[in-house]
Amino acid sequence: MNAPTLVIGATGTTGRRVVAGLIAEGHSVKAAGRSATPVEGAEAVRFDWNEPATFGAALDGVDRVYLIPPIGSSDPAAVMLPFLRRARSAGVHRAVLLSSSAIPAGGPAVGQVHQVLPGLFEQWAVLRPSWFMQNFAGFTPPRAQHPRGRRHPDGHGRRPRRVRRRGGHRRRRRTCPDRRAGPRRRPDPDRSAGAELRRRRRDHHRGRRPARRAPASDVRPAA
Incomplete structure (x- = not known):
C-alpha cells in the first residue's frame, strides 16, 4: 500500500x-487541520x-x-521552514506548495519558501494561481427586482432610459434605483415658444421656407 x-x-x-x-485515485490521505475535522475516506x-508539537503525528509515515x-502570518518562511526540514528528515520526498502568481521565487512572504524547496526535496512543485473560480461558485449577488419584472445587469433592478440625441446617436442616462415615477409635468408655454423659434431658425439656415402655422385662435371649424 502506498x-x-x-x-x-x-x-x-x-x-x-x-x-x-487523491481518494478518487485510490491514494491514502491524511487530512490535516487545526480542529482535525473528519473527512470521508x-x-x-x-x-x-504555530504548534510544533502537532508536527510529529502529522508526518508519521507520509512521503x-x-x-x-x-x-x-507576516513571515510565513519563519514558520514553515522548520516544519519542512523536519519533514525531509522524516522521509518526505515530494512537496507541493500553494503560492501566488504575484510572488516570484525569492520574493517576499511565501517567495522565500519557494526558493528553498528545490534544495530540500527531490520532487517539488509550486502552484501560482491568480484567481480561484471556486471562490465565486455557489454565491450569486442579490439582484433587485423591478416592479414590472425587469432586471438590470448591475443589480439595481431598473434599466437606464434611452435618450435620443441629435444625429441619431443614443446615449444612456442613469436613473437612481430608488427613484419612482412622479406626476407628469405640464408643458411650459415659454419653452414651447422657444422650441418653435429654434425650429424656424434651423429651417432658415437650411434653405427651407418656414411653414406658417396658424395660431389656435385663427383655426375655425368647417361649416
Whole structure:
C-alpha cells in the first residue's frame, strides 16, 4: 500500500478538492487541520503551524505533503521552514506548495519558501494561481427586482432610459434605483415658444421656407 499523503488545510478551498482527487485515485490521505475535522475516506489529524508539537503525528509515515501557508502570518518562511526540514528528515520526498502568481521565487512572504524547496526535496512543485473560480461558485449577488419584472445587469433592478440625441446617436442616462415615477409635468408655454423659434431658425439656415402655422385662435371649424 502506498504511503499516505499529508494535505494541510484539508477542509479549505483547495485542500478539500485535493483530498477528494487523491481518494478518487485510490491514494491514502491524511487530512490535516487545526480542529482535525473528519473527512470521508481520509484520516483526520490535528495540525497547527504555530504548534510544533502537532508536527510529529502529522508526518508519521507520509512521503508527500501538500502545503498551505499559515494564514495571517507576516513571515510565513519563519514558520514553515522548520516544519519542512523536519519533514525531509522524516522521509518526505515530494512537496507541493500553494503560492501566488504575484510572488516570484525569492520574493517576499511565501517567495522565500519557494526558493528553498528545490534544495530540500527531490520532487517539488509550486502552484501560482491568480484567481480561484471556486471562490465565486455557489454565491450569486442579490439582484433587485423591478416592479414590472425587469432586471438590470448591475443589480439595481431598473434599466437606464434611452435618450435620443441629435444625429441619431443614443446615449444612456442613469436613473437612481430608488427613484419612482412622479406626476407628469405640464408643458411650459415659454419653452414651447422657444422650441418653435429654434425650429424656424434651423429651417432658415437650411434653405427651407418656414411653414406658417396658424395660431389656435385663427383655426375655425368647417361649416
